[in-house]
Amino acid sequence: MISEQMYPNIGHPERAIISQVDRAILSEICTLSCLNSKLSAMSKSTPQIDLPGLQLDRSSPTPLHQQIYTFIREAIGDGRLKANYRLPATRVLAGDWGISRNVVLLAFEQLILEGYLCSKTGAGTYVAACRSDDLPIRPAAKASRPQSKRAELTTYSLLRRASDELISGCSVDREAIQPFQVSVPSYRDFPFSIWSNLAMQVYRGLHIQHLGYDDAGGYWPLREAIAEHVQVNRAVRCTAEQVVIVQGTQQALYLAGSLLLQPGDPFWMEDPGYQGAVACLRAAGGIPCPVPTGPAGFDLDYALQHHPNARVVYLTPSHQYPLGGTLPYPTRKRLLDWAAQHEGWIIEDDYDSELRYSGRPLPSLQGLDQAGRVVYIGTFSKTLFPALRIGYIILPDASTARLFIRAKALLDRQNPVVEQMILARFIQEGHFQRHIRRMRQLYKTKQTWLLEALQTVPDQCHTSASDAGMHLVAWLPTHLDDRTVSSELATRGVTAPPLANYTLAHRQPPALLLGYSAFTKDQLETAVATLTAVLRTQDSIR
Ligand SMILES: Cc1ncc(COP(=O)(O)O)c(C=O)c1O
Numbered sequence: 187m188i189s190e191q192m193y194p195n196i197g198h199p200e201r202a203i204i205s206q207v208d209r210a211i212l213s214e215i216c217t218l219s220c221l222n223s224k225l226s227a228m229s230k231s232t233p234q235i236d237l238p239g240l241q242l243d244r245s246s247p248t249p250l251h252q253q254i255y256t257f258i259r260e261a262i263g264d265g266r267l268k269a270n271y272r273l274p275a276t277r278v279l280a281g282d283w284g285i286s287r288n289v290v291l292l293a294f295e296q297l298i299l300e301g302y303l304c305s306k307t308g309a310g311t312y313v314a315a316c317r318s319d320d321l322p323i324r325p326a327a328k329a330s331r332p333q334s335k336r337a338e339l340t341t342y343s344l345l346r347r348a349s350d351e352l353i354s355g356c357s358v359d360r361e362a363i364q365p366f367q368v369s370v371p372s373y374r375d376f377p378f379s380i381w382s383n384l385a386m387q388v389y390r391g392l393h394i395q396h397l398g399y400d401d402a403g404g405y406w407p408l409r410e411a412i413a414e415h416v417q418v419n420r421a422v423r424c425t426a427e428q429v430v431i432v433q434g435t436q437q438a439l440y441l442a443g444s445l446l447l448q449p450g451d452p453f454w455m456e457d458p459g460y461q462g463a464v465a466c467l468r469a470a471g472g473i474p475c476p477v478p479t480g481p482a483g484f485d486l487d488y489a490l491q492h493h494p495n496a497r498v499v500y501l502t503p504s505h506q507y508p509l510g511g512t513l514p515y516p517t518r519k520r521l522l523d524w525a526a527q528h529e530g531w532i533i534e535d536d537y538d539s540e541l542r543y544s545g546r547p548l549p550s551l552q553g554l555d556q557a558g559r560v561v562y563i564g565t566f567s568k569t570l571f572p573a574l575r576i577g578y579i580i581l582p583d584a585s586t587a588r589l590f591i592r593a594k595a596l597l598d599r600q601n602p603v604v605e606q607m608i609l610a611r612f613i614q615e616g617h618f619q620r621h622i623r624r625m626r627q628l629y630k631t632k633q634t635w636l637l638e639a640l641q642t643v644p645d646q647c648h649t650s651a652s653d654a655g656m657h658l659v660a661w662l663p664t665h666l667d668d669r670t671v672s673s674e675l676a677t678r679g680v681t682a683p684p685l686a687n688y689t690l691a692h693r694q695p696p697a698l699l700l701g702y703s704a705f706t707k708d709q710l711e712t713a714v715a716t717l718t719a720v721l722r723t724q725d726s727i728r
Pocket of ligand 1: 369433434435436437460502507535537565566567572576577
Protein backbone atom coordinates (compact mmCIF):
# COMPACT_ATOMS: atom_id res chain seq x y z
CA MET A 187 0.00 0.00 0.00
CA ILE A 188 1.30 3.39 -0.92
CA SER A 189 0.49 6.14 1.47
CA GLU A 190 0.83 9.86 0.92
CA GLN A 191 2.94 10.10 4.00
CA MET A 192 5.56 7.82 2.50
CA TYR A 193 5.61 9.62 -0.83
CA PRO A 194 3.90 12.95 -0.22
CA ASN A 195 3.52 14.03 -3.84
CA ILE A 196 1.49 11.06 -4.92
CA GLY A 197 -2.00 12.02 -5.82
CA HIS A 198 -0.98 15.64 -6.19
CA PRO A 199 -2.19 17.14 -9.55
CA GLU A 200 1.32 18.23 -10.58
CA ARG A 201 2.57 14.69 -10.23
CA ALA A 202 -0.27 12.89 -11.81
CA ILE A 203 2.06 11.01 -14.13
CA ILE A 204 4.59 8.84 -12.39
CA SER A 205 7.59 7.80 -14.41
CA GLN A 206 8.92 4.26 -14.65
CA VAL A 207 11.82 5.27 -12.43
CA ASP A 208 9.46 6.73 -9.88
CA ARG A 209 7.47 3.53 -9.91
CA ALA A 210 10.61 1.48 -9.35
CA ILE A 211 11.67 3.73 -6.48
CA LEU A 212 8.18 3.68 -5.10
CA SER A 213 7.96 -0.04 -5.16
CA GLU A 214 11.33 -0.27 -3.44
CA ILE A 215 10.30 2.25 -0.79
CA CYS A 216 7.05 0.46 -0.39
CA THR A 217 8.62 -2.94 0.06
CA LEU A 218 11.14 -1.59 2.52
CA SER A 219 8.57 0.38 4.38
CA CYS A 220 6.21 -2.60 4.59
CA LEU A 221 9.06 -4.72 5.81
CA ASN A 222 10.04 -2.09 8.32
CA SER A 223 6.55 -1.67 9.66
CA LYS A 224 6.02 -5.42 9.62
CA LEU A 225 9.21 -5.98 11.54
CA SER A 226 8.59 -3.19 14.01
CA ALA A 227 5.03 -4.45 14.49
CA MET A 228 6.45 -7.93 14.95
CA SER A 229 8.97 -6.71 17.47
CA LYS A 230 6.09 -5.35 19.53
CA SER A 231 3.77 -8.30 19.21
CA THR A 232 5.90 -11.41 18.81
CA PRO A 233 7.27 -13.20 21.81
CA GLN A 234 10.96 -13.03 22.47
CA ILE A 235 12.27 -16.43 23.36
CA ASP A 236 15.33 -17.55 25.18
CA LEU A 237 17.24 -20.49 23.82
CA PRO A 238 17.19 -22.90 26.72
CA GLY A 239 18.64 -26.32 26.29
CA LEU A 240 21.72 -25.39 24.25
CA GLN A 241 24.76 -26.99 25.81
CA LEU A 242 27.91 -25.83 24.07
CA ASP A 243 30.57 -28.51 24.14
CA ARG A 244 33.92 -26.78 24.09
CA SER A 245 35.78 -30.09 23.94
CA SER A 246 33.93 -31.18 20.80
CA PRO A 247 35.71 -31.09 17.44
CA THR A 248 32.51 -29.40 16.07
CA PRO A 249 33.13 -25.64 16.08
CA LEU A 250 30.97 -23.61 18.46
CA HIS A 251 29.22 -21.63 15.70
CA GLN A 252 28.31 -24.95 14.05
CA GLN A 253 26.82 -26.24 17.33
CA ILE A 254 24.69 -23.09 17.64
CA TYR A 255 23.66 -23.33 13.99
CA THR A 256 22.61 -27.01 14.35
CA PHE A 257 20.75 -26.39 17.61
CA ILE A 258 18.65 -23.54 16.16
CA ARG A 259 18.03 -25.34 12.87
CA GLU A 260 16.78 -28.44 14.69
CA ALA A 261 14.63 -26.37 17.04
CA ILE A 262 12.96 -24.76 14.03
CA GLY A 263 12.59 -28.12 12.35
CA ASP A 264 10.83 -29.82 15.24
CA GLY A 265 8.60 -26.85 15.96
CA ARG A 266 10.11 -25.68 19.25
CA LEU A 267 10.96 -22.38 17.58
CA LYS A 268 7.94 -21.16 15.67
CA ALA A 269 7.69 -18.69 12.81
CA ASN A 270 8.05 -15.03 13.87
CA TYR A 271 9.59 -15.80 17.25
CA ARG A 272 12.21 -13.17 18.04
CA LEU A 273 15.62 -14.45 19.05
CA PRO A 274 17.61 -12.75 21.78
CA ALA A 275 20.26 -10.27 20.61
CA THR A 276 23.57 -11.85 19.59
CA ARG A 277 25.31 -9.73 22.21
CA VAL A 278 23.06 -11.14 24.92
CA LEU A 279 23.51 -14.72 23.76
CA ALA A 280 27.27 -14.31 23.57
CA GLY A 281 27.22 -12.99 27.15
CA ASP A 282 24.98 -15.84 28.36
CA TRP A 283 27.11 -18.51 26.74
CA GLY A 284 30.42 -16.87 27.59
CA ILE A 285 31.66 -16.79 24.02
CA SER A 286 32.67 -14.17 21.49
CA ARG A 287 29.79 -12.36 19.78
CA ASN A 288 31.45 -13.13 16.43
CA VAL A 289 30.80 -16.83 16.98
CA VAL A 290 27.09 -16.19 17.45
CA LEU A 291 27.03 -13.82 14.46
CA LEU A 292 28.64 -16.51 12.31
CA ALA A 293 25.90 -19.02 13.19
CA PHE A 294 23.13 -16.44 12.68
CA GLU A 295 24.53 -15.36 9.29
CA GLN A 296 24.50 -18.94 8.10
CA LEU A 297 20.90 -19.42 9.29
CA ILE A 298 19.83 -16.16 7.63
CA LEU A 299 21.54 -17.18 4.40
CA GLU A 300 19.70 -20.49 4.41
CA GLY A 301 16.39 -18.78 5.09
CA TYR A 302 15.76 -20.09 8.61
CA LEU A 303 16.07 -16.66 10.20
CA CYS A 304 15.48 -13.15 8.97
CA SER A 305 16.84 -9.97 10.43
CA LYS A 306 16.52 -6.22 10.12
CA THR A 307 18.75 -3.70 11.78
CA GLY A 308 17.10 -2.35 14.85
CA ALA A 309 14.24 -4.84 14.84
CA GLY A 310 16.04 -8.03 15.81
CA THR A 311 16.31 -11.53 14.39
CA TYR A 312 13.28 -13.69 13.79
CA VAL A 313 12.45 -17.23 12.88
CA ALA A 314 11.41 -17.01 9.24
CA ALA A 315 7.88 -18.00 8.27
CA CYS A 316 8.79 -21.22 6.44
CA ARG A 317 6.40 -23.51 4.66
CA SER A 318 6.30 -26.95 6.21
CA ASP A 319 7.96 -28.47 3.15
CA ASP A 320 10.86 -26.03 3.62
CA LEU A 321 11.60 -27.27 7.09
CA PRO A 322 14.75 -29.22 7.57
CA ILE A 323 14.51 -32.96 7.87
CA ARG A 324 14.33 -33.99 11.47
CA PRO A 325 17.78 -34.67 12.79
CA ALA A 326 18.97 -38.22 12.42
CA ALA A 327 19.79 -38.42 16.13
CA LYS A 328 16.09 -37.87 16.94
CA ALA A 329 14.75 -40.31 14.39
CA SER A 330 17.02 -43.05 15.66
CA ARG A 331 16.21 -42.42 19.33
CA PRO A 332 14.60 -45.61 20.71
CA GLN A 333 10.82 -45.30 20.69
CA SER A 334 9.80 -44.97 24.32
CA LYS A 335 6.70 -46.92 25.35
CA ARG A 336 3.62 -44.69 25.36
CA ALA A 337 2.68 -43.84 28.91
CA GLU A 338 -0.55 -45.54 29.82
CA LEU A 339 -2.84 -44.64 32.70
CA THR A 340 -3.59 -48.03 34.17
CA THR A 341 -5.04 -47.03 37.52
CA TYR A 342 -8.78 -47.41 37.53
CA SER A 343 -9.55 -44.87 40.19
CA LEU A 344 -13.02 -43.84 41.32
CA LEU A 345 -12.67 -40.60 39.41
CA ARG A 346 -11.67 -42.40 36.26
CA ARG A 347 -14.48 -44.94 36.50
CA ALA A 348 -17.07 -42.23 37.11
CA SER A 349 -15.86 -40.05 34.25
CA ASP A 350 -15.64 -43.02 31.85
CA GLU A 351 -19.25 -43.84 32.61
CA LEU A 352 -20.33 -40.25 32.15
CA ILE A 353 -18.77 -40.11 28.71
CA SER A 354 -20.54 -43.27 27.59
CA GLY A 355 -23.85 -41.67 28.57
CA CYS A 356 -23.27 -38.20 27.16
CA SER A 357 -20.57 -36.72 25.05
CA VAL A 358 -18.28 -34.19 26.64
CA ASP A 359 -16.62 -33.43 23.32
CA ARG A 360 -17.24 -30.09 21.71
CA GLU A 361 -20.28 -30.36 19.50
CA ALA A 362 -21.57 -27.81 17.06
CA ILE A 363 -24.75 -26.30 18.45
CA GLN A 364 -27.56 -27.80 16.45
CA PRO A 365 -31.24 -28.28 17.17
CA PHE A 366 -32.47 -29.77 19.48
CA GLN A 367 -29.42 -29.57 21.71
CA VAL A 368 -30.55 -29.18 25.31
CA SER A 369 -29.47 -26.71 28.00
CA VAL A 370 -28.09 -24.12 25.59
CA PRO A 371 -29.01 -20.50 26.34
CA SER A 372 -29.68 -18.15 23.43
CA TYR A 373 -26.17 -16.71 23.22
CA ARG A 374 -27.22 -14.22 20.54
CA ASP A 375 -29.51 -12.58 23.06
CA PHE A 376 -26.92 -12.16 25.77
CA PRO A 377 -26.24 -8.44 26.39
CA PHE A 378 -22.57 -8.56 25.47
CA SER A 379 -22.25 -4.79 25.12
CA ILE A 380 -23.34 -4.31 28.73
CA TRP A 381 -21.10 -7.14 29.87
CA SER A 382 -18.07 -5.79 28.01
CA ASN A 383 -18.65 -2.26 29.35
CA LEU A 384 -18.74 -3.64 32.85
CA ALA A 385 -15.63 -5.68 32.12
CA MET A 386 -13.84 -2.53 30.97
CA GLN A 387 -14.88 -0.68 34.13
CA VAL A 388 -13.73 -3.58 36.27
CA TYR A 389 -10.35 -3.76 34.55
CA ARG A 390 -9.89 0.01 34.78
CA GLY A 391 -10.67 0.04 38.46
CA LEU A 392 -8.70 -3.09 39.29
CA HIS A 393 -6.68 -2.65 42.43
CA ILE A 394 -3.43 -4.55 42.90
CA GLN A 395 -5.03 -6.38 45.84
CA HIS A 396 -7.29 -8.13 43.29
CA LEU A 397 -4.26 -9.74 41.70
CA GLY A 398 -3.44 -11.76 44.77
CA TYR A 399 -5.28 -14.68 46.34
CA ASP A 400 -8.81 -13.91 47.41
CA ASP A 401 -11.05 -15.65 49.91
CA ALA A 402 -11.60 -19.16 48.50
CA GLY A 403 -15.31 -18.71 49.24
CA GLY A 404 -15.49 -16.12 46.47
CA TYR A 405 -15.51 -12.37 45.84
CA TRP A 406 -17.44 -10.93 48.77
CA PRO A 407 -19.71 -8.47 46.87
CA LEU A 408 -20.74 -11.34 44.57
CA ARG A 409 -21.57 -13.54 47.56
CA GLU A 410 -23.70 -10.69 48.92
CA ALA A 411 -25.41 -10.13 45.56
CA ILE A 412 -26.21 -13.84 45.22
CA ALA A 413 -27.50 -14.07 48.79
CA GLU A 414 -29.87 -11.19 48.09
CA HIS A 415 -30.94 -12.61 44.72
CA VAL A 416 -31.83 -16.07 46.05
CA GLN A 417 -33.59 -14.68 49.13
CA VAL A 418 -35.88 -12.56 46.98
CA ASN A 419 -36.35 -14.87 44.02
CA ARG A 420 -35.99 -18.37 45.42
CA ALA A 421 -37.07 -17.94 49.01
CA VAL A 422 -33.70 -19.29 50.10
CA ARG A 423 -32.81 -18.36 53.66
CA CYS A 424 -29.20 -17.31 53.87
CA THR A 425 -26.57 -14.65 54.43
CA ALA A 426 -23.48 -14.03 52.32
CA GLU A 427 -21.37 -16.11 54.77
CA GLN A 428 -23.31 -19.19 53.71
CA VAL A 429 -22.60 -18.66 50.00
CA VAL A 430 -19.60 -20.37 48.41
CA ILE A 431 -18.68 -19.45 44.84
CA VAL A 432 -17.65 -22.42 42.71
CA GLN A 433 -16.95 -23.30 39.09
CA GLY A 434 -20.50 -24.24 38.19
CA THR A 435 -22.78 -26.97 39.46
CA GLN A 436 -20.25 -29.58 38.46
CA GLN A 437 -17.72 -28.42 41.02
CA ALA A 438 -20.46 -27.91 43.59
CA LEU A 439 -21.51 -31.54 43.18
CA TYR A 440 -17.94 -32.76 43.36
CA LEU A 441 -17.41 -30.88 46.61
CA ALA A 442 -20.77 -31.94 48.06
CA GLY A 443 -20.14 -35.58 47.14
CA SER A 444 -16.65 -35.55 48.61
CA LEU A 445 -17.71 -33.89 51.86
CA LEU A 446 -21.05 -35.59 52.50
CA LEU A 447 -20.21 -39.13 51.45
CA GLN A 448 -17.69 -41.69 52.62
CA PRO A 449 -16.56 -44.32 50.11
CA GLY A 450 -19.25 -47.00 49.95
CA ASP A 451 -22.08 -44.78 51.20
CA PRO A 452 -25.33 -45.25 49.29
CA PHE A 453 -27.14 -42.16 47.96
CA TRP A 454 -30.60 -41.76 46.44
CA MET A 455 -30.57 -40.56 42.87
CA GLU A 456 -33.50 -39.47 40.72
CA ASP A 457 -34.05 -41.98 37.91
CA PRO A 458 -34.12 -40.64 35.20
CA GLY A 459 -31.73 -37.97 36.35
CA TYR A 460 -28.74 -35.77 35.69
CA GLN A 461 -25.74 -37.89 34.69
CA GLY A 462 -23.34 -35.13 35.77
CA ALA A 463 -24.60 -35.53 39.33
CA VAL A 464 -24.48 -39.30 39.51
CA ALA A 465 -20.93 -39.26 38.11
CA CYS A 466 -19.70 -36.70 40.68
CA LEU A 467 -21.20 -38.51 43.65
CA ARG A 468 -19.85 -41.80 42.34
CA ALA A 469 -16.40 -40.26 41.96
CA ALA A 470 -16.59 -39.41 45.66
CA GLY A 471 -17.11 -43.10 46.39
CA GLY A 472 -20.91 -43.02 46.72
CA ILE A 473 -23.06 -45.91 45.52
CA PRO A 474 -26.05 -44.69 43.49
CA CYS A 475 -29.46 -46.02 44.49
CA PRO A 476 -31.77 -45.15 41.59
CA VAL A 477 -35.22 -44.04 42.73
CA PRO A 478 -38.10 -44.00 40.21
CA THR A 479 -39.04 -40.41 39.43
CA GLY A 480 -42.06 -39.72 37.26
CA PRO A 481 -44.95 -37.28 36.93
CA ALA A 482 -45.71 -37.70 40.64
CA GLY A 483 -42.12 -36.82 41.48
CA PHE A 484 -39.50 -38.69 43.48
CA ASP A 485 -40.85 -41.98 44.85
CA LEU A 486 -39.83 -41.61 48.49
CA ASP A 487 -41.65 -44.77 49.59
CA TYR A 488 -39.62 -46.79 47.09
CA ALA A 489 -36.41 -45.16 48.31
CA LEU A 490 -37.15 -45.88 51.99
CA GLN A 491 -38.18 -49.43 51.27
CA HIS A 492 -35.36 -50.44 48.91
CA HIS A 493 -32.45 -48.34 50.12
CA PRO A 494 -33.12 -47.52 53.78
CA ASN A 495 -29.44 -46.88 54.58
CA ALA A 496 -28.92 -43.93 52.26
CA ARG A 497 -28.21 -40.63 54.01
CA VAL A 498 -27.73 -38.39 50.97
CA VAL A 499 -30.19 -37.59 48.19
CA TYR A 500 -29.70 -35.62 44.98
CA LEU A 501 -32.82 -33.80 43.74
CA THR A 502 -33.98 -31.24 41.17
CA PRO A 503 -37.23 -30.38 42.98
CA SER A 504 -38.18 -27.16 41.18
CA HIS A 505 -37.87 -28.60 37.70
CA GLN A 506 -37.00 -32.27 37.52
CA TYR A 507 -34.18 -32.98 35.11
CA PRO A 508 -34.89 -34.23 32.49
CA LEU A 509 -38.67 -34.85 32.74
CA GLY A 510 -39.61 -31.40 33.94
CA GLY A 511 -42.08 -31.95 36.82
CA THR A 512 -42.04 -30.23 40.19
CA LEU A 513 -41.75 -32.09 43.46
CA PRO A 514 -45.14 -31.97 45.24
CA TYR A 515 -45.26 -30.22 48.60
CA PRO A 516 -46.11 -33.36 50.67
CA THR A 517 -43.02 -35.16 49.33
CA ARG A 518 -40.87 -32.10 50.06
CA LYS A 519 -42.12 -32.08 53.63
CA ARG A 520 -41.54 -35.81 54.10
CA LEU A 521 -38.03 -35.57 52.65
CA LEU A 522 -37.14 -32.74 55.00
CA ASP A 523 -38.49 -34.74 57.96
CA TRP A 524 -36.51 -37.78 56.88
CA ALA A 525 -33.32 -35.69 56.63
CA ALA A 526 -33.91 -34.10 60.02
CA GLN A 527 -34.57 -37.45 61.73
CA HIS A 528 -31.73 -39.41 60.11
CA GLU A 529 -29.12 -36.66 59.84
CA GLY A 530 -29.46 -37.01 56.11
CA TRP A 531 -28.44 -34.45 53.48
CA ILE A 532 -30.53 -33.17 50.59
CA ILE A 533 -28.55 -31.83 47.64
CA GLU A 534 -30.94 -29.46 45.91
CA ASP A 535 -29.86 -28.68 42.33
CA ASP A 536 -31.86 -25.55 41.43
CA TYR A 537 -30.28 -25.30 37.98
CA ASP A 538 -32.94 -23.45 35.94
CA SER A 539 -35.67 -22.36 38.33
CA GLU A 540 -35.36 -18.71 37.23
CA LEU A 541 -36.64 -19.74 33.81
CA ARG A 542 -40.26 -20.26 34.83
CA TYR A 543 -42.75 -18.80 32.37
CA SER A 544 -46.09 -19.15 34.06
CA GLY A 545 -47.62 -20.12 37.35
CA ARG A 546 -46.30 -18.97 40.69
CA PRO A 547 -42.52 -19.21 41.15
CA LEU A 548 -41.91 -22.23 43.35
CA PRO A 549 -39.97 -21.60 46.51
CA SER A 550 -36.85 -23.67 47.00
CA LEU A 551 -36.75 -26.72 49.21
CA GLN A 552 -34.01 -24.98 51.18
CA GLY A 553 -36.48 -22.28 52.22
CA LEU A 554 -38.66 -24.89 53.93
CA ASP A 555 -35.80 -26.56 55.77
CA GLN A 556 -35.86 -25.99 59.54
CA ALA A 557 -33.15 -28.47 60.45
CA GLY A 558 -30.31 -27.24 58.22
CA ARG A 559 -30.06 -30.39 56.11
CA VAL A 560 -30.18 -28.87 52.59
CA VAL A 561 -27.16 -28.09 50.43
CA TYR A 562 -28.53 -25.73 47.81
CA ILE A 563 -26.76 -25.39 44.43
CA GLY A 564 -27.32 -22.68 41.82
CA THR A 565 -25.59 -21.86 38.54
CA PHE A 566 -25.32 -19.08 35.95
CA SER A 567 -24.88 -21.61 33.14
CA LYS A 568 -28.53 -21.45 32.09
CA THR A 569 -29.36 -17.84 32.82
CA LEU A 570 -26.12 -16.37 31.42
CA PHE A 571 -23.68 -18.71 29.68
CA PRO A 572 -21.91 -21.92 30.73
CA ALA A 573 -18.39 -20.79 29.78
CA LEU A 574 -18.60 -18.29 32.65
CA ARG A 575 -18.17 -21.28 35.00
CA ILE A 576 -19.72 -19.61 38.00
CA GLY A 577 -22.09 -21.37 40.30
CA TYR A 578 -22.71 -21.29 44.04
CA ILE A 579 -23.41 -23.53 46.98
CA ILE A 580 -25.50 -22.30 49.88
CA LEU A 581 -24.83 -24.14 53.10
CA PRO A 582 -27.12 -24.23 56.12
CA ASP A 583 -24.75 -22.13 58.22
CA ALA A 584 -21.45 -20.26 58.11
CA SER A 585 -19.44 -23.00 59.83
CA THR A 586 -20.53 -25.68 57.33
CA ALA A 587 -19.75 -23.13 54.59
CA ARG A 588 -16.21 -22.81 55.97
CA LEU A 589 -15.71 -26.58 55.55
CA PHE A 590 -16.74 -26.29 51.91
CA ILE A 591 -14.52 -23.24 51.45
CA ARG A 592 -11.50 -25.12 52.81
CA ALA A 593 -12.21 -28.01 50.43
CA LYS A 594 -12.69 -25.58 47.52
CA ALA A 595 -9.30 -24.03 48.34
CA LEU A 596 -7.77 -27.48 48.15
CA LEU A 597 -9.27 -28.14 44.71
CA ASP A 598 -8.40 -24.93 42.88
CA ARG A 599 -7.71 -22.22 45.44
CA GLN A 600 -10.47 -19.87 44.19
CA ASN A 601 -12.52 -18.87 41.14
CA PRO A 602 -10.91 -16.23 38.88
CA VAL A 603 -11.73 -12.90 40.47
CA VAL A 604 -12.34 -10.61 37.46
CA GLU A 605 -15.34 -12.57 36.17
CA GLN A 606 -16.78 -12.54 39.68
CA MET A 607 -16.38 -8.77 39.84
CA ILE A 608 -18.11 -8.29 36.49
CA LEU A 609 -20.93 -10.61 37.49
CA ALA A 610 -21.38 -8.85 40.84
CA ARG A 611 -21.90 -5.54 39.02
CA PHE A 612 -24.16 -7.19 36.45
CA ILE A 613 -26.43 -8.34 39.27
CA GLN A 614 -26.16 -5.20 41.42
CA GLU A 615 -27.04 -2.88 38.53
CA GLY A 616 -30.17 -4.86 37.69
CA HIS A 617 -28.97 -6.26 34.35
CA PHE A 618 -29.34 -9.84 35.55
CA GLN A 619 -33.01 -9.47 36.46
CA ARG A 620 -33.74 -7.65 33.20
CA HIS A 621 -31.97 -10.37 31.20
CA ILE A 622 -33.88 -13.14 32.97
CA ARG A 623 -37.18 -11.38 32.27
CA ARG A 624 -36.29 -11.10 28.58
CA MET A 625 -35.19 -14.72 28.37
CA ARG A 626 -38.42 -15.92 30.01
CA GLN A 627 -40.43 -14.18 27.27
CA LEU A 628 -38.13 -15.38 24.54
CA TYR A 629 -37.97 -19.02 25.63
CA LYS A 630 -41.71 -19.14 26.10
CA THR A 631 -42.12 -17.95 22.50
CA LYS A 632 -39.59 -20.49 21.28
CA GLN A 633 -41.38 -23.25 23.12
CA THR A 634 -44.61 -22.22 21.37
CA TRP A 635 -42.84 -22.36 17.98
CA LEU A 636 -41.65 -25.87 18.76
CA LEU A 637 -45.06 -27.04 19.94
CA GLU A 638 -46.69 -25.59 16.81
CA ALA A 639 -44.14 -27.29 14.57
CA LEU A 640 -44.66 -30.59 16.40
CA GLN A 641 -48.38 -30.47 15.67
CA THR A 642 -47.49 -31.60 12.16
CA VAL A 643 -46.48 -34.98 13.61
CA PRO A 644 -49.41 -35.68 15.94
CA ASP A 645 -49.52 -39.46 15.69
CA GLN A 646 -45.87 -40.11 15.98
CA CYS A 647 -44.83 -38.29 19.09
CA HIS A 648 -46.65 -36.45 21.78
CA THR A 649 -45.46 -33.72 24.00
CA SER A 650 -47.06 -31.07 26.14
CA ALA A 651 -46.27 -27.49 27.04
CA SER A 652 -44.03 -26.88 30.01
CA ASP A 653 -44.15 -23.98 32.47
CA ALA A 654 -40.38 -23.78 32.69
CA GLY A 655 -37.02 -24.75 31.28
CA MET A 656 -35.25 -24.99 27.97
CA HIS A 657 -36.41 -28.31 26.51
CA LEU A 658 -39.50 -30.48 26.05
CA VAL A 659 -39.80 -34.23 26.28
CA ALA A 660 -41.26 -35.82 23.14
CA TRP A 661 -42.69 -39.27 23.85
CA LEU A 662 -42.29 -41.67 20.92
CA PRO A 663 -44.49 -44.61 19.90
CA THR A 664 -43.64 -47.39 22.35
CA HIS A 665 -42.38 -49.79 19.70
CA LEU A 666 -39.51 -47.46 18.80
CA ASP A 667 -36.10 -47.36 20.41
CA ASP A 668 -35.17 -43.79 21.37
CA ARG A 669 -31.43 -44.41 21.08
CA THR A 670 -31.86 -45.63 17.49
CA VAL A 671 -34.04 -42.67 16.57
CA SER A 672 -31.55 -40.29 18.18
CA SER A 673 -28.60 -41.83 16.28
CA GLU A 674 -30.50 -41.63 13.02
CA LEU A 675 -31.27 -37.97 13.69
CA ALA A 676 -27.61 -37.31 14.45
CA THR A 677 -26.63 -38.53 10.99
CA ARG A 678 -29.00 -35.88 9.61
CA GLY A 679 -27.61 -33.02 11.66
CA VAL A 680 -30.17 -33.05 14.48
CA THR A 681 -29.17 -33.57 18.11
CA ALA A 682 -31.96 -34.99 20.25
CA PRO A 683 -30.71 -36.90 23.27
CA PRO A 684 -32.68 -40.07 24.02
CA LEU A 685 -34.31 -40.35 27.44
CA ALA A 686 -32.61 -43.74 27.78
CA ASN A 687 -29.31 -41.85 28.29
CA TYR A 688 -30.67 -40.41 31.52
CA THR A 689 -32.04 -43.59 33.05
CA LEU A 690 -30.15 -45.71 35.53
CA ALA A 691 -32.21 -48.74 36.45
CA HIS A 692 -35.84 -48.01 35.72
CA ARG A 693 -36.72 -48.20 32.06
CA GLN A 694 -38.79 -45.37 30.67
CA PRO A 695 -40.97 -45.34 27.56
CA PRO A 696 -38.97 -44.11 24.55
CA ALA A 697 -38.64 -40.35 24.36
CA LEU A 698 -36.37 -37.63 23.04
CA LEU A 699 -35.30 -34.39 24.67
CA LEU A 700 -35.93 -31.44 22.38
CA GLY A 701 -34.08 -28.28 23.38
CA TYR A 702 -35.49 -25.08 21.90
CA SER A 703 -33.91 -22.16 23.77
CA ALA A 704 -31.00 -21.54 21.40
CA PHE A 705 -32.79 -21.91 18.06
CA THR A 706 -34.70 -19.83 15.56
CA LYS A 707 -38.20 -20.66 14.34
CA ASP A 708 -36.75 -21.81 11.01
CA GLN A 709 -34.21 -24.07 12.67
CA LEU A 710 -36.88 -25.63 14.87
CA GLU A 711 -39.25 -26.21 11.94
CA THR A 712 -36.52 -27.75 9.80
CA ALA A 713 -35.45 -30.02 12.64
CA VAL A 714 -39.06 -31.09 13.24
CA ALA A 715 -39.35 -31.95 9.51
CA THR A 716 -36.23 -34.13 9.88
CA LEU A 717 -37.72 -35.75 12.97
CA THR A 718 -40.93 -36.52 11.06
CA ALA A 719 -38.96 -38.08 8.22
CA VAL A 720 -36.89 -40.21 10.60
CA LEU A 721 -39.96 -41.41 12.50
CA ARG A 722 -41.63 -42.38 9.20
CA THR A 723 -38.58 -44.42 8.14
CA GLN A 724 -38.39 -46.08 11.54
CA ASP A 725 -42.07 -46.99 11.25
CA SER A 726 -41.64 -48.44 7.79
CA ILE A 727 -38.65 -50.54 8.93
CA ARG A 728 -40.89 -52.24 11.49
C1 LIG B 1 -29.54 -30.74 36.07
C2 LIG B 1 -28.41 -29.81 35.76
N1 LIG B 1 -27.84 -29.15 36.75
C3 LIG B 1 -26.84 -28.27 36.50
C4 LIG B 1 -26.39 -28.05 35.24
C5 LIG B 1 -25.35 -26.97 35.00
O1 LIG B 1 -24.09 -27.39 35.23
P1 LIG B 1 -22.91 -26.34 35.35
O2 LIG B 1 -23.33 -25.28 36.32
O3 LIG B 1 -21.76 -27.13 35.85
O4 LIG B 1 -22.67 -25.77 33.99
C6 LIG B 1 -26.91 -28.75 34.19
C7 LIG B 1 -26.37 -28.55 32.84
O5 LIG B 1 -26.80 -29.09 31.86
C8 LIG B 1 -27.97 -29.64 34.45
O6 LIG B 1 -28.58 -30.29 33.45
